Amino acid sequence: MALDRKQTPNDLNAFWMPFTANRQFKKSPRMFVAAKDMHYTTADGRQVLDGTAGLWCCNAGHCRPKITEAIQKQAAELDYAPAFQMGHPSAFELANRIIDIAPKGIEHVFYTNSGSESVETALKLAIAYHRAKGQGTRTRLIGRERGYHGVNFGGISVGGIVNNRKFFGTLLAGVDHLPHTHLPDQNAFTRGQPEHGANLADDLERIVALHGPETIAAVIVEPMAGSTGVLMPPKGYLEKLRAITKKHGILLIFDEVITGFGRLGAPFAAQYYDVVPDMMTTAKGLTNGVIPMGAVLTSAEVHDAFMQGPEHMIELFHGYTYSGNPIASAAGIATLETYKEEGLFERAAELAPYWEDALHSLKGVRHVIDIRNSGLIGAVELEPIAGEPTKRAFAAFLAAYDKGILIRTTGDIIAMSPPLIISKAQIDELIGTLGDVLKALD
Numbered sequence: 361m362a363l364d365r366k367q368t369p370n371d372l373n374a375f376w377m378p379f380t381a382n383r384q385f386k387k388s389p390r391m392f393v394a395a396k397d398m399h400y401t402t403a404d405g406r407q408v409l410d411g412t413a414g415l416w417c418c419n420a421g422h423c424r425p426k427i428t429e430a431i432q433k434q435a436a437e438l439d440y441a442p443a444f445q446m447g448h449p450s451a452f453e454l455a456n457r458i459i460d461i462a463p464k465g466i467e468h469v470f471y472t473n474s475g476s477e478s479v480e481t482a483l484k485l486a487i488a489y490h491r492a493k494g495q496g497t498r499t500r501l502i503g504r505e506r507g508y509h510g511v512n513f514g515g516i517s518v519g520g521i522v523n524n525r526k527f528f529g530t531l532l533a534g535v536d537h538l539p540h541t542h543l544p545d546q547n548a549f550t551r552g553q554p555e556h557g558a559n560l561a562d563d564l565e566r567i568v569a570l571h572g573p574e575t576i577a578a579v580i581v582e583p584m585a586g587s588t589g590v591l592m593p594p595k596g597y598l599e600k601l602r603a604i605t606k607k608h609g610i611l612l613i614f615d616e617v618i619t620g621f622g623r624l625g626a627p628f629a630a631q632y633y634d635v636v637p638d639m640m641t642t643a644k645g646l647t648n649g650v651i652p653m654g655a656v657l658t659s660a661e662v663h664d665a666f667m668q669g670p671e672h673m674i675e676l677f678h679g680y681t682y683s684g685n686p687i688a689s690a691a692g693i694a695t696l697e698t699y700k701e702e703g704l705f706e707r708a709a710e711l712a713p714y715w716e717d718a719l720h721s722l723k724g725v726r727h728v729i730d731i732r733n734s735g736l737i738g739a740v741e742l743e744p745i746a747g748e749p750t751k752r753a754f755a756a757f758l759a760a761y762d763k764g765i766l767i768r769t770t771g772d773i774i775a776m777s778p779p780l781i782i783s784k785a786q787i788d789e790l791i792g793t794l795g796d797v798l799k800a801l802d
C-alpha cells in the first residue's frame with residue numbers, strides 16, 4: 361500500500377535533525393507535506409507563507425513545473441554518469457549558463473554538492489593555486505568573525521562562530537580572522553549598506569604584516585553575511601578588501617551561497633557591489649534548492665594555473681562522486697531558465713524598495729533594536745531576554761509559524777529572504793503578521 365505522505369509519522373525518534381532543537385521539535389512537530397509557489401502546506405492542512413525561500417534557496421518559489429519536469433526527464437534518461445574521466449552534456453551546458461550570468465572575469469565552474477563543499481573546494485583550490493604558481497609557502501587562510509562558511513572543518517575554521525570553536529576542537533591551523541563589521545551603535549536601522557565600518561578592512565594590512573604576505577593564500581568573506589544575522593558590508597569595505605588582497609597577491613573568495621542567484625536583485629553580490637573576487641562559492645539557488653548541488657566559480661587565472669604538465673595527468677586532485685550529477689545539472693539548467701524567463705533577478709531589484717519600506721515599518725515595534733536590508737533580504741534584531749539569549753527570537757519563530765508565516769532566526773535576529781516571486785500583498789502579509797507576533801511577545 362502506498363504510504364500516505366500527509367500522515368504524521370508516529371515515531372520521530374530515529375531521525376537526528378540538523379541544526380534543530382530536537383527535543384522541542386519532537387514534542388511539538390512542525391511538518392510540511394507539500395509546497396506550491398509561495399506556500400507550504402502543513403501536515404494539519406494549513407498554508408504557511410514562505411518568508412525564507414526554504415533555507416535561502418528556493419528563489420523561484422516551490423514546485424515550479426519546469427524544474428520538476430526537467431528532473432523527471434533527466435532521471436528517466438541518464439540517471440548517473442561517473443564524474444571522473446567521463447562527462448555528460450547537462451553538466452557542460454549548466455556551466456556555460458552559470459558563466460553567462462557571472463561577473464566578467466569569472467570563467468570556470470567546479471561542481472560540488474553543497475555550500476559547505478564549495479567552501480572546502482575553494483580553500484583547497486587557493487592553496488593548490490599558489491603551489492602551482494611556485495609559491496607553496498602561501499597556505500594561510502583568512503576569514504572573518506561572524507562569518508558562516510558551512511559546517512566542514514575548513515569552513516568552520518575560517519568562519520567566525522563561537523559555537524564551532526567551542527564544540528569542535530582546534531580546527532585548521534594557520535587561520536586568522538578579520539574583525540566583523542556589525543556596528544549597531546553607529547549603523548542601526550540603516551537601509552542598504554551602512555556608512556560606518558569600511559576602515560575595518562584595513563585590519564587585513566595588520567594581518568598581512570603579522571604573518572607576511574608570502575604565507576597567505578586567500579581571504580574568504582561573505583559579501584553580505586547571512587547566517588550570522590544579515591550584516592551588510594559597509595560602504596567601501598569590499599573595495600578595500602579587493603585592493604589589499606590584490607596588492608599582496610592574495611586570492612579573494614566571496615562566499616555567495618546565499619547571495620548568489622538573485623537574492624540582492626543581481627545575479628551575484630559581486631555584481632551588486634561591483635567588486636569581483638577571484639573565486640565565488642555557490643549552492644542553494646543554483647538548483648532552486650530542489651536537488652543538492654554547489655559550484656565554485658573561478659577566474660581564468662586560477663583555472664589556468666593548473667593546466668600544465670603532461671596532458672594525461674589529472675590537474676586537480678579533487679572532486680566528488682556527485683560533482684555535476686546529471687539530475688542536479690538538469691535541475692540547475694531549468695532553474696536558471698526559470699529565473700531568466702520570469703525576469704526574477706530584475707523583479708527582486710524592483711521589489712527591493714517596497715520590501716525595505718515594509719521592513720522598516722517595524723521600527724518602534726516592541727523588542728526591535730535594529731532593522732537591516734538589501735535586495736530581498738532583511739533582518740529584524742530583537743533585544744534578547746536578559747540571561748536567555750535566543751529565547752525571544754525562537755518564541756517569535758514558533759508564534760509566526762502558528763500564525764502562518766515561516767521566518768528564520770539566528771541568535772535573537774529574525775532573518776527573512778522570501779522567494780523572488782513574492783507579491784507586494786504577500787510582503788504586507790509577512791511583515792504585518794511579524795509585527796503582530798512581536799507586539800504580542802514577552
Ligand SMILES: Cc1ncc(COP(=O)(O)O)c(C=O)c1O
Pocket residue numbers: 473474475476477479508509510511582586587615616617618643644
Ligand atoms: C555563506 C554560506 N556558506 C556556506 C553555507 C553552507 O551551505 P550548505 O548548508 O549547503 O552546506 C551556507 C549555508 O547557509 C552559507 O550561508
